[in-house]
Amino acid sequence: MSLTLEDPRVIEFDVRTDEMLVNMGPQHPSTHGVLRLLLRTDGEIVHEITPHIGYLHRCAEKIGENLSPPQWVPYTDRMDYLAGMNMNLGWSLAVEKLMKYELPDKAKHLRVIIAELGRIASHLVGMGAYGLDLGTFSPFLYAFREREKILDLFEEVCGARLTYSYLTPGGATADLPRGWLKKCEDFLTQFEPVIAEYHALLTTNSIFVKRTCGIGVLSAEQAINYGCTGPMLRGSGVDHDLRRDGEPRYTDMYDGYAFEVIAQKNGHYPKDHAYPAVPREAVLGDCWHRFYVRMLEVVQAMDLIRQAIDRYSTATGDWGQPIKLSTKLPKGEAYLETECPRGQMGFYVVSDGSAIPWRVRARSSSFCNLSVASDLCRNCLIADVPAIVGSVDVVMGEIDR
Numbered sequence: 001m002s003l004t005l006e007d008p009r010v011i012e013f014d015v016r017t018d019e020m021l022v023n024m025g026p027q028h029p030s031t032h033g034v035l036r037l038l039l040r041t042d043g044e045i046v047h048e049i050t051p052h053i054g055y056l057h058r059c060a061e062k063i064g065e066n067l068s069p070p071q072w073v074p075y076t077d078r079m080d081y082l083a084g085m086n087m088n089l090g091w092s093l094a095v096e097k098l099m100k101y102e103l104p105d106k107a108k109h110l111r112v113i114i115a116e117l118g119r120i121a122s123h124l125v126g127m128g129a130y131g132l133d134l135g136t137f138s139p140f141l142y143a144f145r146e147r148e149k150i151l152d153l154f155e156e157v158c159g160a161r162l163t164y165s166y167l168t169p170g171g172a173t174a175d176l177p178r179g180w181l182k183k184c185e186d187f188l189t190q191f192e193p194v195i196a197e198y199h200a201l202l203t204t205n206s207i208f209v210k211r212t213c214g215i216g217v218l219s220a221e222q223a224i225n226y227g228c229t230g231p232m233l234r235g236s237g238v239d240h241d242l243r244r245d246g247e248p249r250y251t252d253m254y255d256g257y258a259f260e261v262i263a264q265k266n267g268h269y270p271k272d273h274a275y276p277a278v279p280r281e282a283v284l285g286d287c288w289h290r291f292y293v294r295m296l297e298v299v300q301a302m303d304l305i306r307q308a309i310d311r312y313s314t315a316t317g318d319w320g321q322p323i324k325l326s327t328k329l330p331k332g333e334a335y336l337e338t339e340c341p342r343g344q345m346g347f348y349v350v351s352d353g354s355a356i357p358w359r360v361r362a363r364s365s366s367f368c369n370l371s372v373a374s375d376l377c378r379n380c381l382i383a384d385v386p387a388i389v390g391s392v393d394v395v396m397g398e399i400d401r
Contacts, residue, residue, distance in 0.1 A: 019047070024385065026055050033396035037373075037389070041382060049377040049385065051370055056400035064360030068325045069095040069169045069349070072360065076347075077163035079362065080398040082125050083341045085118035085154070087398075088167035090338040094347035095169040095323075097249050098334035104317025107171045108253045112308040113184070114157070114167060116301040121150040122341035123294045123301075126393045130291060131202055133390035134211050139201045146194060149187050156180060171320015181309050188302050195299060199276045203295060212288040213281035216376040216388035220285070226375075227368040230343025231297065232392060234263040235290035242339035250338055257307050262296045264289070273299055287391035294341075294393070328355050342366050342393060362401055366394040 024037040034055035040048040060079065064072045069091070076091045077084035089111055096103070103111075128143030151161040156177055158166040166173055202208045218228070223236040233240060241261040243254045260270040264284055269275060275296060282288045329351035337346035343365025350359035369392050376388050 018042075022382070026052075033394070035370075035389075035394065035396055037385070039377075039382065039385065044381050044383075046377050046380050046382055046385060049374050051373055053367075053370075053396070053399055056396050058401065060401040061360050061362060065357060068327070068355050069329070069357065070322060070325055072357075073168050074163060074165045076362075077165055078397055079364075079401055080122075080340060080342060080345070080366070080395045081162060082395055083118050083122040084162065084164045085114050085167060086122070086338065086340040087345065088164060089115050090336065090340065090345050091347045092167050092169045093249055093338060094334050094336040094349050095329075097247075097336050098329060098332060098349055098351060099169075099323070100330075101170065101323075103171060103320050104315070106312060106315035106317045107320035109308045109312035109315050110172060110176060110319050111167060112253055112257070113176075113305055113312065114154075114172075116304045116308070117150050117153065117184075119301045119341045120298050121147050123298050124150075126294055126341075127198060127202065127291070130390045130393070131208075133386040134208060136201070136205075136208075139198065142194070142197060142201065146191055149191075153180070153184055153187065156183075168322045170323040171318075173322060175319040176312075181313065184305065185309060188305060192299075192302065195295075198295065203292065204276050204279075209279050209281060209288065211384075211387055212291060212391070213279055213286055214283050215287045215380070215384050216391060217283050218285040218290075218372060218376060222372065222375065223285070226372040228343070228372060229365050229368065230339070230341070231262075231290055231293040232343060232369045232372075234261065235293045236285040237264045239263045239265060242337055242344055246339065247336055249336065254304075256311075257304055259300055259304055262293050262300055269296060270300075272303075275299075287387050290391045290393075297341075326355055328353060329357065333359075337363070340365060342395065342398070343369060345398070364398045364401070366392075366396075367399045370394050370399065 020041050022039040022041055024039055026034040026036040036052040038050040038052060039046050060075045063075060073088055076087035079087050124143040124147045128140035131139035154164060155161050158164050218236050220236045220238050223233045223238060239261050242250060244261060331351055331353040333350040335346060335348040337344045345365050346363035348361035349357050352358040373389055373392060377385055
């Protein structure tokens with residue numbers, strides 16, 4: 001029997017809630033650094049979210065106009081400090097493009113090994129921290145256990161575990177130590193079966209699936225319009241990766257390497273390995289797909305490293321010779337983007353013919369990726385904000401610089 005409002009048994013409540021402004025951050029464990037999110041809420045519903053940035057601004061670009069290119073390499077480490085090697089690579093390639101400097105083949109393969117190890121280490125932090133955002137602690141410990149082994153390898157190469165300054169304009173500061181490649185291969189052999197544990201802990205976990213599937217859906221059109229790159233873009237089904245689609249100076253590093261861009265095409269992801277099935281609840285472009293792309297890129301990076309080790313072992317030439325501090329740059333300008341773990345990181349350098357650049361500029365992938373957060377969080381629950389922002393996987397040092 002249906003009831004009407006005129007029925008005396010029906011009591012109509014006039015429930016009104018006031019809008020409230022809620023600050024999430026900058027000291028909040030779910031904001032991935034010093035990010036402040038201003039939420040305009042109506043009860044548990046978020047109507048608008050405004051990111052406030054700039055808390056880590058350090059004038060890095062202006063400092064770059066007072067140092068020679070090799071001297072500015074340590075400042076790139078401190079942009080995306082979870083992928084310092086990849087930052088070093090981007091700046092080095094931009095300077096080498098300006099100088100029309102050609103690397104030996106051995107140096108190119110060395111850079112592939114280092115860059116893809118950096119990608120794995122970065123995605124492990126993203127995976128573990130995302131679990132923390134959603135209330136589970138164990139994946140964080142598992143991720144850091146394996147990441148420490150990569151940092152051990154990096155420490156043996158350059159003596160540092162976070163800010164490396166290893167890849168530099170002209171090549172690298174030194175060759176790989178004797179026996180290092182064997183240790184790297186042993187790590188990959190040990191690490192490969194561990195991936196299944198990560199999928200069991202998060203990817204296929206029923207609670208994780210419910211917290212991420214259908215949440216924060218980003219369409220391919222939105223991702224392109226906002227300038228999103230990296231896993232954010234590929235998680236929406238856009239088949240684009242600068243390692244394949246970038247400038248020749250960058251793609252030459254990966255020339256001849258067998259890899260397929262991690263993006264859902266024709267309803268499925270690459271089938272080069274046995275990956276977990278996509279849940280029925282998942283919607284292309286949601287939080288789950290963005291997380292899944294990063295997990296698959298870890299396996300892809302392992303394949304690329306194995307190929308690079310084989311090529312490095314038989315390549316001619318040396319690891320490259322770093323340019324001197326007093327080397328004068330040719331007049332002109334150069335801009336180059338690389339595929340970093342969080343997306344396309346670009347470096348721009350302008351020279352007036354001296355050893356010090358006239359202008360230095362960095363383009364942050366995380367800045368564009370974060371800009372779409374307002375659309376993703378509109379009309380979601382407050383509890384879903386950490387899930388959405390965590391799936392973007394921003395690093396504030398890269399945004400603020």
